[in-house]
Amino acid sequence: xxxxxxxxxxxGRLLAWRCAAAGAEVEVFDAGAAGRCAPAAAGMLxxxxxxxxxxxxLHARGMESCRLWPRWLAEEDAxxxxxxxxxxxxxxxxxxxxxxxxxDAIAAKVPDPDEHLIGYAGxxxxxMEPALAGFERAYLLPAEGQVLVDEVLELLGGxxxxxxxxxxxxAAVEEVGPGRLRAAGTDKRYDWACDCRGLGxxxxxxxxxxxxxxxxxxCPGLGLRRPTHVLHPRQPxxxxxxxxxxxxxxxxxxESDDPGPVTVRSALELLGAAYAFNPxxxxxxxxxxxxxxxxxxxxxxxxxxxxxxELALSGMHRHGYLAGPACVSEALAAMGLA
Amino acid sequence: MAEDADxxxxxxxxxASRLLLGTSRYPSPAAxxxxxxxxGPGLLxxxxxxxxxGGNAFYELLKEAGPPLVPNTAGCRTVAEACRTASMARELLxxxxxxxxxxxxxxxxxxxxxALVEAAEQLLREDYVVLAYCTEDLALCxxxxxxxxxQGLNHPERLALLRQRLAGSVLVVDxxxxxxxxxxxxxxxxxxxxxxxxxxxxxxxxxxxxxxxRAAVDAGRTAYRAGIMPRHDMAQPSTLAPDIPVxxxxxxxxxxxx
Numbered sequence: 001x002x003x004x005x006x007x008x009x010x011x012g013r014l015l016a017w018r019c020a021a022a023g024a025e026v027e028v029f030d031a032g033a034a035g036r037c038a039p040a041a042a043g044m045l046x047x048x049x050x051x052x053x054x055x056x057x058l059h060a061r062g063m064e065s066c067r068l069w070p071r072w073l074a075e076e077d078a079x080x081x082x083x084x085x086x087x088x089x090x091x092x093x094x095x096x097x098x099x100x101x102x103x104d105a106i107a108a109k110v111p112d113p114d115e116h117l118i119g120y121a122g123x124x125x126x127x128m129e130p131a132l133a134g135f136e137r138a139y140l141l142p143a144e145g146q147v148l149v150d151e152v153l154e155l156l157g158g159x160x161x162x163x164x165x166x167x168x169x170x171a172a173v174e175e176v177g178p179g180r181l182r183a184a185g186t187d188k189r190y191d192w193a194c195d196c197r198g199l200g201x202x203x204x205x206x207x208x209x210x211x212x213x214x215x216x217x218x219c220p221g222l223g224l225r226r227p228t229h230v231l232h233p234r235q236p237x238x239x240x241x242x243x244x245x246x247x248x249x250x251x252x253x254x255e256s257d258d259p260g261p262v263t264v265r266s267a268l269e270l271l272g273a274a275y276a277f278n279p280x281x282x283x284x285x286x287x288x289x290x291x292x293x294x295x296x297x298x299x300x301x302x303x304x305x306x307x308x309x310e311l312a313l314s315g316m317h318r319h320g321y322l323a324g325p326a327c328v329s330e331a332l333a334a335m336g337l338a
Numbered sequence: 339m340a341e342d343a344d345x346x347x348x349x350x351x352x353x354a355s356r357l358l359l360g361t362s363r364y365p366s367p368a369a370x371x372x373x374x375x376x377x378g379p380g381l382l383x384x385x386x387x388x389x390x391x392g393g394n395a396f397y398e399l400l401k402e403a404g405p406p407l408v409p410n411t412a413g414c415r416t417v418a419e420a421c422r423t424a425s426m427a428r429e430l431l432x433x434x435x436x437x438x439x440x441x442x443x444x445x446x447x448x449x450x451x452x453a454l455v456e457a458a459e460q461l462l463r464e465d466y467v468v469l470a471y472c473t474e475d476l477a478l479c480x481x482x483x484x485x486x487x488x489q490g491l492n493h494p495e496r497l498a499l500l501r502q503r504l505a506g507s508v509l510v511v512d513x514x515x516x517x518x519x520x521x522x523x524x525x526x527x528x529x530x531x532x533x534x535x536x537x538x539x540x541x542x543x544x545x546x547x548x549x550x551x552r553a554a555v556d557a558g559r560t561a562y563r564a565g566i567m568p569r570h571d572m573a574q575p576s577t578l579a580p581d582i583p584v585x586x587x588x589x590x591x592x593x594x595x596x
C-alpha cells in the first residue's frame with residue numbers, strides 16, 4: 001500500500017511511522033518547522049482534567065493514547081519518554097470554589113470518579129508532593145501523565161526514517177484529494193492521501209488559530225514531580241516538569257492567528273501564576289519562551305474524516321499529544337492497516 | 339385582551355430578546371453556538387482586547403451565530419486603554435456600540451466609577467453607543483444615564499430604587515447572576531434586560547442552562563408587566579372561607595394559650 005502524508009508535525013510523524021511499521025510505503029511532505037505548534041506544547045496527557053470542558057469521546061481517545069504511548073515508544077526503546085505518575089488538579093485557597101466546580105464537573109462525566117479523582121489535603125499532600133506544600137487541597141488524577149515533547153518529536157522523526165518513510169522537506173502541500181496530493185504544482189498518486197496539516201489545511205477545513213504561549217523556567221530545588229493544573233477563574237495555568245529541573249509554565253489561549261513572540265501581558269500572567277504557585281520559582285531562570293498557533297475546529301476537538309482514498313486528521317487544538325495516538329490508530333484501522 | 343407588544347430597544351435599535359449573553363469561557367465556539375440557539379439572546383458581548391486584530395476566524399464564527407456583536411473593554415484599567423480598545427473594536431467588528439468596562443480592582447473585578455464616567459463621556463462625544471458597566475450607585479448611574487448596567491442582586495432594594503429613579507433609562511443587570519431565579523428576580527424588579535456569561539458557559543450542560551435562563555427572563559418580564567402584587571406583612575389567604583372561624587388559621591396561637 002502506498003500512502004502520501006501532508007504535514008510532518010506531531011500527527012504526520014506518528015501516522016507515517018505507524019503506517020510504515022505496518023508495512024506501507026510512506027511519503028511525507030512537510031512545509032517546515034516555521035508554523036509548527038507541537039514544540040510549544042507541554043505534552044500533558046490529561047484525559048481526566050480535560051473532561052471539565054471536553055467531551056467523553058475526547059476522554060476515551062485520551063485514555064487510549066495513555067495506553068498506546070508507552071507501548072509504541074517501547075518499540076524504539078524509549079518508553080521513558082512517557083511519564084505516568086499522575087497529575088495534580090489544585091487551586092489557591094480563595095479559588096477553592098473553582099476547584100470544586102471543576103472537580104464536580106469531572107466527577108459527573110468520568111466513568112469511575114473515585115478511581116480518577118483522589119483528594120489530598122494538608123500534611124498528606126505535602127508528603128506526597130512537597131512542591132505543593134503551599135496548597136490546602138489538591139486532587140490526584142492517577143491516570144494522567146506527560147510525554148517529553150522535544151525528545152518525542154525527535155524520536156518520531158527518527159523512528160519514521162528507520163521504518164523506511166521518505167521525507168520531502170520544504171514541500172508544502174497545496175491540495176489533498178482522493179488518492180492524490182498536490183505539491184509544488186505536481187500531482188502525486190497514492191492508495192491513500194492523508195491530510196495531517198495543522199493550520200496549513202485552511203481554507204479547505206473550517207480551522208481557526210488559537211494562540212498559545214508558554215515559558216520554560218529552570219528552577220533547581222522546586223522538585224515538582226507531576227504535572228499540575230492550577231485552576232483560576234480567569235487565568236488557569238499548568239506547571240509541567242521536564243528533565244534537568246526545567247518547568248513548562250503555560251499556556252495562554254487567545255483567539256488570534258498572530259504568531260509573534262510572547263507578549264509582556266502573557267509573560268506577566270504566566271510568571272505571576274508561577275510565583276504564586278511556589279515562591280521558589282521567583283529565583284528560577286526563564287530559559288525559553290515558545291509560541292504556537294493551535295489548529296482548532298468549531299468544537300475544539302480533533303476530527304478524523306475518512307473519504308475514498310483520502311483521510312484528514314485535523315483540529316488537534318490543545319490535544320495533539322493527548323488524542324494523537326488514538327486518532328492515528330483509528331486512521332490505520334480506516335485504511336485497513338490495523 | 340391581547341397583551342401590548344413588548345419591544346426592547348437600545349439607542350433606537352430593536353433587540354430580539356431581553357437576555358444578553360457574553361461569549362467567554364465556553365468549552366468551544368460550537369458549544370456557544372448551541373447556547374445562542376437555545377437562548378435566542380438579543381446581543382452577544384465579545385472581548386477583543388487580547389486578539390489584537392488577529393481573531394478574525396473567531397469573530398466570523400460568532401457572527402454566524404446570529405445576534406449582533408457588541409465588543410467589550412474587559413480587563414481595561416485606564417480611560418486611554420478602554421478608549422483605544424473601543425476604537426480597535428469599532429474597526430474590527432464594524433460597530434459603534436461598546437460595553438464599557440473599567441476595572442478598579444483586579445481581584446473582585448469591581449469597576450472604577452471615576453474612570454468609567456470619564457471614558458463614557460469621551461466615547462459618547464465620539465458617537466459611540468455606550469453600555470457602561472457599573473455598580474448600583476444612584477448618583478453614579480444618574481451621571482451615566484441614559485444607559486447603565488448594574489452588578490449582582492446583593493442589594494435588591496438598591497436595585498429597586500435605581501429602577502424607580504431612572505425610569506426612562508435602559509438598565510441591564512450584569513455580572514453576579516448565578517441562577518435563573520436571579521435573572522427572573524432582576525426582571526421582576528423592572529430591569530430592561532439581563533446580561534450573563536459564566537452562569538451559562540460554566541454550567542455542566544451549557545445549552546439546557548441557556549434555555550433555562552431564557553425561560554426565567556421571559557417569566558420575570560411577563561410577571562413585571564402583569565403587575566406583581568405588593569408584599570404584605572402577613573400572608574393573606576387567596577380564598578376567604580367565612581364559615582371557618584378565624585382562629586383556625588392560627589393553630590400555634592391556640593396551642594400557646596392553652
